Amino acid sequence: MRFHPSDDQLALRDAVRRYLGDVCDGGVRRQAVEGDIAGAAELWRGCAELGLTGLVVPEEYGGLGLGLIDLALISDVFGYEAAPAPFLGHALATLAIAQGGSPGQKADLLPRLATGEVTAALAIGEGGEAWSPHAWRIDVEAGRIRGAKHFVTAATEADIAVVGTRGGALGVVDCRDPGVTAAPIRSLDMTRPLGTLEFDGTPVDPLPGADAERLFDALLVQLAADAHGAARRAIDMTVAYVLERQQFGRRIGSFQAVKHQLANITACLVPAEPLVWYAALADGSGPADRGFAAALAKAHLADRAMDTTRTCVELHGGIGYTWDYDLHIWLKRAMFDFSYANVPTVHRARAMALRRTARVEGPSLTGLL
Amino acid sequence: MDLDLGAEYETFQKRAEDFARGWNAADAGVRDAEIAWRIEAAEAGLLYLDVPREYGGAGTGGDPLKDAIVRLAFHRAGAPHIPTGVGTRMMVPTILKRGTEAQKQRFVPPALSGAEIWCQGYSEPNAGSDLASLRTRAELSDGQWVINGSKIWTSGAEKSDFMFILTRTEPDAPRHRGISYLLLDMRQDGITIRPLRQMTGEAGFNEVFFDDARTPEDWIVGGRGDGWSVARTTLGFERTAINAPSVMFDVLRMITERLGTMTRMGKPLLEDEAVIDAIGVAEGYAMAHLANVLRQVSMDRAGQVPGIAATCNKLHATNVGLRLGELAQMAQGDAGLTAPPEGMTRDTMDDRFWVMRALGVTIAGGTSNIQRNIIAERGLGLPREERG
Incomplete structure (x- = not known):
């Protein structure tokens, strides 16, 4: 039984805090708040170099192979530094693939998610407070989806999105597909701007083991x-x-x-x-x-x-x-x-x-x- | 991090549960049976792990996780645990740290078993939060301390065998250096106890008057004028709030069960969104408190100082209590217009009682405003209050 962070956990946390703190206090946070996200993009690349993009990716796929508790300790630091980064959605979307992806999906996506080559978004909200899996109404028909997801993290910059569909299912969508339209919304928290993803017969790749x-x-x-x-x-x-x-x-x-x-x-x-x-x-x-x-x-x-x-x-x-x-x-x-x-x-x-x-x-x- | 006990502690837990099953429910409340039970439990290595065997402890070395395991096992079996009150919580650790060998042998074992009950003589009518202004004096005369003055808010004075008392023995010294920590037999003519009735109707605390009360010269802990530092050996609530969680959840369960039996204008109260949310708020605070206690247990075991996590214990426990008080009031309806039944105590409490009882916690053992000063000054590093 151990219910306080280990030295390793504290060391990782402190390293992340130093990096995020230096960059964010150096002006990148304020720039993001003013709508200038050039520094934020650089920050995200730095996060990838620290391994933060692959925190929950198993080591066999090039990640750090850490668990939810480690993720929580790092999420705490992102909150502390108000880091302008698509960390939350990327981490959760990656977790969805790591937990529920087929061997082929994992081999295809996880290594690129871990390096940050691919940034993922989490697309679950449907507006009107429809957030939880039982409230998802988008149908998968013949492997395609129509409709919109709202309040999507990093909607306009993500390469892929993990999308929640009817019956509590999850699937992966390629955001570069012509059937996807991404539009920013005026977001309150400019360190985590949100957007809308519209799907018009967009192919979706279901995660077979998703929970x-x-x-x-x-x-x-x-x-x-x-x-x-x-x-x-x-x-x-x-x-x-x-x-x-x-x-x-x-x-x-x-x-x-x-x-x-x-x-x-x-x-x-x-x-x-x-x-x-x-x-x-x-x-x-x-x-x-x-x-x-x-x-x-x-x-x-x-x-x-x-x-x-x-x-x-x-x-x-x-x-x-x-x-x-x-x-x-x-x-x-x-x-x-x-x-x-x-x-x-x-x-x-x-x-x-x-x-x-x-x-x-x-x-x-x-x-x- | 993990919340698995692991093999060693699972074995210990099984031993504690097996032992607890030996408690005879018919003995509940029987003083001699409870005393004998605690002595046996200490000998079996389940109670007072950090107290050496020669003073009535288990002598196996302190282990807060084992303490938590035993507390839970005994709680579930309805078996007596450590006596509540200031004897085991404050007097024993103080004497073990600062007392003489003779004091340890004389006072520690019966306090641990519950054979001798202690009360605390700290507060006075004009020395509450500003404790160092206390005026009850003790003077040496013919090899005895002669004590005159009065104490107030003394819980359990009427059933106590002894008191540990802060007295002014060096009237010319600066106020913090003029205080001595004495031990005192309560069963003597020079002591008068007057119960104070609480707003709940209980007589839980008292005024105690000393009129040439006497105690032997060597019943002083530390030297003359060391009393303030001796008293600070045991920083009241920081550790003891660790005992609170099971009580919190008992009360929460009790109130929720009562809410579950009630309807208001034909609708079950537990279907009322406001009630559900209020329960959830209370549960959120209570779960946070428990998690924070577990963190402290874990850090203690690893030899780390919990710091501000412990400094917040008392004020946070108070917050939980206040949320429970609000819930209790929700469970009342018209019954909130009538007085609690005569003779009600914390053991037979009802909801009306809890609305008021939760307020007592904001005052007892260091008021919430004093706790706020401590958190701000020691926890956050803000400037200290000016002292007059």
């Missing part, structure tokens, strides 16, 4: 991890600011009102971090335990990240409400994590519906939890 529920739960865990990272960054920025900012002849961080607001959000956020780890480890449990943990983690972390980033804006005063100060980047990161793949109340309702069966089938230590 869409499991993939959806994995997505929830990564959103929770990203939300934690974003919120943690907002706290760190705010602590630095209140130690600097002087009013009434003293640092505002010496006022108890300010300290207590920071303590409140810290006391809620810090204990929530291992809930993400727990949900990542529950990937190895039965579907009820896994779904319960993932849904609860996504709901809880999204709420905590919103409480945290909102309070941090308030603590900054006017400067925190400006476009030019960076804090709103993390507020919007949290807002993305809140709404993407549905809002917390929806996930809590699912978690509560699963609650009776969950924990019965969990790992032996779930009883201690």
Whole structure:
């Protein structure tokens, strides 16, 4: 039993944080927010060199062969750095192929996904809050699909997309196919711009072993991890600011009102971090335990990240409400994590519906939890 | 990371469960049976792992994961675990660290078994959060400390055999250096206990008055004036909140079960979206708390300091309690207009009781505002409060 990161995990996390931090703080994050994505493309190539594009690709296909918990630790860093990169969708789409692809699909796609030669998007949302596998309505007819997927990560830059279809099936689409139209949407979180993919009789290559529920739960865990990272960054920025900012002849961080607001959000956020780890480890449990943990983690972390980033804006005063100060980047990161793949109340309702069966089938230590 | 116990701990878990099955349910609440049970459990290597055998422990070395396994096994079997209260939680670790050999031999074994019950003499009417301003004084006279003054919010004073008490022994020293940590027999004429009635109707805590109460000269832990540093040996809640999770889930289960039996205007309460969401919110906090405890257990075992993860324990546990209080209130309806039945305690609690009980946690053992100062100052590195 070990329920805190290993030295190897911390070393990888720190290396990723150093790289993303240097590049993002060096201006690439701000450029992306202003709509200039040249630096972001360079950042993504750097991520590929670090192996982050192949984090969950098995070693035999040229990846790092890491698991969902490692992915969550890295998603946390992407949130912390608000890195403008198609990491989330690429990681999940890659996971879908690694878990559900045929030997031929894996051999064809995984090595190129691992090197970053191919960037993948995750196309699941259909609008009107239709996010989860049972809500997917796009039919596969004679190996082709028609219709639209909304809120697709990196829709305009991706080479392939993993698309959810009716009955909780998943398939791979070539985004360069003439039957695919990609259009950007005005996105709130400019570090993760979204788009719409329209399919007009587009060929789809079904993933025969796909488990869409499991993939959806994995997505929830990564959103929770990203939300934690974003919120943690907002706290760190705010602590630095209140130690600097002087009013009434003293640092505002010496006022108890300010300290207590920071303590409140810290006391809620810090204990929530291992809930993400727990949900990542529950990937190895039965579907009820896994779904319960993932849904609860996504709901809880999204709420905590919103409480945290909102309070941090308030603590900054006017400067925190400006476009030019960076804090709103993390507020919007949290807002993305809140709404993407549905809002917390929806996930809590699912978690509560699963609650009776969950924990019965969990790992032996779930009883201690 | 993994959540598998592994062979060694699975064997230990089986041993703990086998042992727990030996508890006779008919003995529940029978004091002598519970005392004997704890002594046996310690000898069997299941309780007090970090306490040496000569003082009534198992002497096998501390292992927080084994502690968690035993706590769960005993909890499931309804068997007595470590006595609740400040004796095992605060007095024993303090004495083991700072006490004399004679004090260890005299006081530790009966506190561990529950044969002797302890209470804490810290707060005074004018020394609450600002504990170092305490004024109860002790003076040496004929080889005895003579104590005068009063303490307040003393939980369990009426059933306690002993008190560990902070007293002012060096009135001319700076206030933190004028305090001594004494041990005191509660069964003497110089002590008067007056119960304070809580808003729940319970008489859980007391005022305690000292009128020439006496204790032997060598019942001092540490030296004269060392009391503040001795008391800080055991930083109250940081570790002990680790005991809370099973209670949290018991209460959550109890409230949810009650909600499951209720209807409101013909509709089952558990089909109400607001109720479902409120349960989910409480469960989210409770699961986070559990995960955070497990992280601390894991880090402890690896010899790492949990740091801010532990600093947040008390305030976070309080947050869970408040969410449970809100849920309990949802479960009430019209019943929320009537008083809880006479003689209700935490063991027979109902929902009305929990709405109020959850508030007690925001105050007991270091108020939430003091916890916020600690998190901000020690956890986040913000400037310390100015002291008068």
